[in-house]
Amino acid sequence: MKAVRLEQYHQPPVVLDVPEPRVAGPWDVLVEIGGAGLCRTDLHIVEGQWAQKSRVELPYTLGHENAGWVRDTGSAVTNVTPGDPVILHPLVTCGLCRACRAGDDVHCTASTFPGIDRDGGMAELMVTGARSVLKLDPSLEPVHVAALADAGLTAYHAVRKAVPLLYPGTHAVVIGAGGLGHIGIQCLLAITAAEVTVVDRSEAALSLAKESGAHHLVNAMTEDPLVAIRHLTHGAGAHVVLDFVGEGGTETQGVAMLRRAGSYFVIGYGGSVSIPTIDIIYSEINLIGNLVGTYNDLDELMTLVAHGKVRLHTQTYPLDAVNHAIADLEAGRLPGRGILVPR
Numbered sequence: 521m522k523a524v525r526l527e528q529y530h531q532p533p534v535v536l537d538v539p540e541p542r543v544a545g546p547w548d549v550l551v552e553i554g555g556a557g558l559c560r561t562d563l564h565i566v567e568g569q570w571a572q573k574s575r576v577e578l579p580y581t582l583g584h585e586n587a588g589w590v591r592d593t594g595s596a597v598t599n600v601t602p603g604d605p606v607i608l609h610p611l612v613t614c615g616l617c618r619a620c621r622a623g624d625d626v627h628c629t630a631s632t633f634p635g636i637d638r639d640g641g642m643a644e645l646m647v648t649g650a651r652s653v654l655k656l657d658p659s660l661e662p663v664h665v666a667a668l669a670d671a672g673l674t675a676y677h678a679v680r681k682a683v684p685l686l687y688p689g690t691h692a693v694v695i696g697a698g699g700l701g702h703i704g705i706q707c708l709l710a711i712t713a714a715e716v717t718v719v720d721r722s723e724a725a726l727s728l729a730k731e732s733g734a735h736h737l738v739n740a741m742t743e744d745p746l747v748a749i750r751h752l753t754h755g756a757g758a759h760v761v762l763d764f765v766g767e768g769g770t771e772t773q774g775v776a777m778l779r780r781a782g783s784y785f786v787i788g789y790g791g792s793v794s795i796p797t798i799d800i801i802y803s804e805i806n807l808i809g810n811l812v813g814t815y816n817d818l819d820e821l822m823t824l825v826a827h828g829k830v831r832l833h834t835q836t837y838p839l840d841a842v843n844h845a846i847a848d849l850e851a852g853r854l855p856g857r858g859i860l861v862p863r
């Protein structure tokens with residue numbers, strides 16, 4: 521079968537013929553991939569930034585945002601059968617550790633991460649585990665939802681954690697309305713009562729945010745976001761800031777946008793946060809990290825998508841065009857998410 525293989529760091533991945541994977545263990549599920557999302561994390565992997573963390577052995581197959589159809593299952597699998605359309609929770613988890621038993625899949629102590637530390641879904645076939653497959657509503661096509669497996673899930677997870685803080689009368693700020701941010705905006709509007717302000721430097725991103733239903737838009741190229749947020753919140757600041765950028769100064773601005781006892785959610789990464797501890801106690805602000813999401817988060821997100829409350833903007837490419845898609849992503853020519861389609 522065809523697969524997108526990373527053979528060496530700092531070299532573009534290549535599309536090669538590799539042996540088809542098979543069901544080996546009783547809980548394995550073999551999936552025929554309908555779409556695999558291309559993510560900035562893939563670029564960071566190629567650059568070698570994940571080598572120390574993942575310790576993956578090269579060559580291997582990229583792709584951690586996957587959806588498709590079940591092709592074959594191990595002897596113990598009862599939750600899906602061949603032919604079922606599925607989206608894949610990005611991790612393969614054990615189900616036995618304390619985190620798994622609490623539903624906190626991402627912190628499983630015995631997990632693997634296809635596309636990060638083992639063969640992923642930029643291929644015709646991929647093996648995952650029974651705990652990771654979520655059956656799709658018949659109205660949904662794998663190719664349309666694939667990128668929600670990671671990008672959408674991460675955005676939903678952060679918004680879901682902010683729900684108790686966003687009661688009617690509150691104000692939420694979204695920094696960055698790109699691939700993740702535009703999902704975050706739709707999730708905020710679908711499951712909270714907050715007034716939503718979006719800050720971005722790109723007119724295209726802001727018009728996507730407007731289409732998604734954001735209440736206020738702030739163009740950080742032409743106005744000072746801190747002044748704008750202060751004005752919109754009558755001097756008090758935001759209850760919640762969701763930072764989908766996390767570098768280039770947003771990490772300082774995001775914290776400064778908070779009202780007393782406000783919460784700053786870090787989703788995008790790359791920069792660093794430095795706050796005098798006296799400021800943290802005096803204003804009683806919260807800093808909250810966010811990593812992917814749980815299986816139940818993915819299930820809830822798929823419900824919102826099936827109900828038409830969350831829409832993902834995508835552009836498809838054949839698997840062979842992976843480096844074309846990467847070039848588009850790097851050059852900022854990709855509105856929404858790029859999806860690789862094996863057949």
Ligand SMILES: [Zn+2]
Nearest residue numbers: 559561670671
């Ligand atoms: Zn991703």
Ligand SMILES: [Zn+2]
Nearest residue numbers: 614617620628
């Ligand atoms: Zn576990």
